Amino acid sequence: MTPASYPDMMLRIEDMGVTYPGNVLALRPTTVDFNKGEFTVLLGLSGAGKSTLLRSLNHLVQPTAGKVVSAEFGDLDNRRTVRLHRSRTAMVFQHHQLIERHTALQNVLTGRLAYHSTWRSLLPMPRRDLELALHCLERVGLADKALARIDQLSGGQQQRVGIARALAQQPSMILADEPVASLDPATSEKVLGLLRDICQEDGITAVISLHQLEYAQRFADRIIGLANARIVFDAPPADLKQHHLNEIYHGNYETKPRTVPVPATKPVNPQPKKLEIAR
Numbered sequence: 271m272t273p274a275s276y277p278d279m280m281l282r283i284e285d286m287g288v289t290y291p292g293n294v295l296a297l298r299p300t301t302v303d304f305n306k307g308e309f310t311v312l313l314g315l316s317g318a319g320k321s322t323l324l325r326s327l328n329h330l331v332q333p334t335a336g337k338v339v340s341a342e343f344g345d346l347d348n349r350r351t352v353r354l355h356r357s358r359t360a361m362v363f364q365h366h367q368l369i370e371r372h373t374a375l376q377n378v379l380t381g382r383l384a385y386h387s388t389w390r391s392l393l394p395m396p397r398r399d400l401e402l403a404l405h406c407l408e409r410v411g412l413a414d415k416a417l418a419r420i421d422q423l424s425g426g427q428q429q430r431v432g433i434a435r436a437l438a439q440q441p442s443m444i445l446a447d448e449p450v451a452s453l454d455p456a457t458s459e460k461v462l463g464l465l466r467d468i469c470q471e472d473g474i475t476a477v478i479s480l481h482q483l484e485y486a487q488r489f490a491d492r493i494i495g496l497a498n499a500r501i502v503f504d505a506p507p508a509d510l511k512q513h514h515l516n517e518i519y520h521g522n523y524e525t526k527p528r529t530v531p532v533p534a535t536k537p538v539n540p541q542p543k544k545l546e547i548a549r
């Protein structure tokens with residue numbers, strides 16, 4: 271396969287599978303293309319293989335079968351192409367993995383480290399990196415928090431710093447592993463909306479693992495559903511039907527609105543029981 275023959279392809283996994291030590295099959299050999307600018311959400315029950323698939327896309331998890339092919343750098347079969355691919359692939363984590371006692375700006379600047387040699391990163395960052403980091407904070411609405419320490423920010427703000435750090439890397443791809451799992455619903459929507467809008471504006475390819483079907487339907491261009499280490503659904507959200515959900519969630523997902531059980535009504539002022547006096 272030559273990347274040029276698939277003009278929309280950003281990254282391909284080719285017969286790629288992962289078996290962990292102890293013979294734990296986490297992802298059966300699978301072939302999938304991730305296309306340029308697409309916002310893909312991975313759905314599935316806990317243990318279905320979402321993180322494994324996501325993390326194998328930049329070899330944070332080493333595939334044990336098949337390969338990953340980058341349109342930009344070719345097969346990720348040696349340290350050089352893996353390093354180049356990682357420099358253009360930013361990660362956003364559930365627990366953001368920021369340095370809590372450093373400022374938002376210092377954390378965002380770490381997104382630039384891949385562009386500098388080890389010795390250079392010991393020196394103060396160049397002015398253009400500072401400007402870029404500030405611009406990234408501005409894009410996530412946190413320019414005024416640039417000098418605030420991470421531990422002084424709310425969970426949602428911390429995750430927005432995590433996104434700004436990813437943007438500072440000037441990535442062509444963002445991998446986000448359950449980026450809103452620790453946030454309340456309103457903040458989750460805000461953070462996901464922000465991530466989706468920025469990816470759209472910059473043409474960044476995104477692969478996000480989520481637990482919430484509602485967010486996947488609302489924000490994704492494409493949903494990949496996993497069950498038992500296998501892809502069981504791969505299409506736009508509009509094509510996701512109840513029988514697919516049954517397969518992804520092993521029959522435990524109901525799309526119809528749930529009826530909230532009405533509690534047995536108690537009289538507001540119950541009449542005091544007449545005392546039966548045994549005579």
Ligand SMILES: Nc1ncnc2c1ncn2[C@@H]1O[C@H](COP(=O)(O)OP(=O)(O)OP(=O)(O)O)[C@@H](O)[C@H]1O
Pocket residue numbers: 290291294295296314315316317318319320321322323
């Ligand atoms: N480092 C590891 N060593 C051994 N087994 C692992 C390892 N990481 C994951 N697994 C196993 O691989 C399978 C897939 O795990 P994975 O974390 O990819 O699932 P997931 O869908 O992301 O789950 P969750 O939603 O809970 O994060 C599970 O059976 C899990 O126990």
